[in-house]
Amino acid sequence: MTDSTQHDAIDRLTYNISKAVIPYASERERRIIAAAIADGLGYGGVSYVSEKTKLSRNTIGNAIPEMLERIKNTIDSSSCEKHWQMIQNQEKTRIPKKNPRPKPCR
Secondary structure (H helix, E strand, C coil), X not given: CCHHHHHHHHHHHHHHHHHHCHHHCCHHHHHHHHHHHXXXXXXXXXXXXXXXXXXXXXXXXXXXXXXXXXXXXXXXXXXXXXXXXXXXXXXXXXXXXXXXXXXXXX
């Protein structure tokens, strides 16, 4: 797939979910679905999903840990240990600031 067809596919998927699934879901289900899509998209996913679904970026961002906790509770530890380690590493990964605020001189 080229980049443009990938973007078109993501647009179609997000549009279909936002029109066909989210209106019929409970508030909690909406948050979890949006968080799952945003997390799957990676960097910029929260803003993208927020724009398409009209849910707040804060709502989606706060739902990601809730979604990861649900995944944690449903994973069979013996068969999915590697997957669970990957999820734990994602939670610990932080993107460093490009221009950290300088410390004040005293």
